[in-house]
Amino acid sequence: MGKVVVVGSINVDMVFTSDIRPKAGETVIGNSFSLIPGGKGANQAVAAAKLGAESVMIGCVGLDTNGDFAIDNLNSVNVDTHCIDIVHDIPTGVANIIVAENDNSIIVVPGANYEVNKSIIDKYSDIILSADIVLVQLEIPLETVEYTLELCNKNNVRVLLNPAPAVELTRTMIENASYITPNEHELNIILGKDSNIEEEIKKYSNKIIVTLGSKGVKYFNGKEVVLIPSYEVEVVDTTGAGDTFCGALASSIVGGYSLDEAIKFANRAAAYSITKLGAQSGMPTLKQLTMNNEN
Ligand code: RIB
Secondary structure: OOEEEEEOOOEEEEEEEEOOOOOOOOOOOOOEEEEEEEOHHHHHHHHHHHOOOEEEEEEEEEOOHHHHHHHHHHHHOOEEEEEEEEEOOOOOEEEEEEEEOOEEEEEEEOHHHHHOOHHHHHHOHHHHHOOOEEEEOOOOOHHHHHHHHHHHHHOOOOEEEOOOOOOOOOHHHHHHOOEEOOEHHHHHHHHOOOOOHHHHHOOOOOOEOEEOHHHOEEEEOOOOEEEEOOOOOOOOOOOOHHHHHHHHHHHHHHOOOOHHHHHHHHHHHHHHHOOOOOOHHHOOOHHHHHHHHHO
């Protein structure tokens, strides 16, 4: 398998499960609470590593127990953590996640993730350029993402942009990315308009891959719009499904699979992940995915 380098966020997720999602001004009694390593960047690095890729994480944590917890977990699944900087006086990023009524809502406080600046990219540029694919998301400063996309594009390194949480993207960002993986809602935001999915993806062959939840995944292969259906599974927690998809897609692309095969594989990994609680804790290993496919 090839090398995946992730430039992105590292959080600790405080996950509350409840039957009911509280409305504004309301207090409800929940069912469980867990502290689970998260952050879109770290999640994608874990997904790629668990599925057999060499995976390197570039990011920042604070000098605190959350930072230790996040790094220990990355190490435990063989993500290379030597490019994670520890910043003083700024805490590790945290996310408050409510899992209720078959969906999640998340508030992220970025903390140290906003210290992932252009100097960090310069410092680790050799590692970035040694990648078979680079993954970026939008939980670190936007200018760092733009800079990374530009660096990769100039040096012919493939780069996958997962535009979450979504903001409108510049033309250059879209051009510099090799793959972009929005969901339906994020597609409208990144393009800055209400879009017809098929019309838009036809403008970006083999580039914009739209995840549609239970409706599957759509992309344009240069000849036709392809819909790859999703799997029917019992949903426990959808947190991190998009991250599992991106990490699995990257690991499969660098493993030499065609985009079509890679999307099918990523879809299967994402389906597996939503049958378990938590982002990183729900991600499959290659063995689990293979066994699951045989059942
Ligand atoms: O995509 C899921 C992730 O979003 C969570 O792990 C949380 O940390 C937020 O970054």
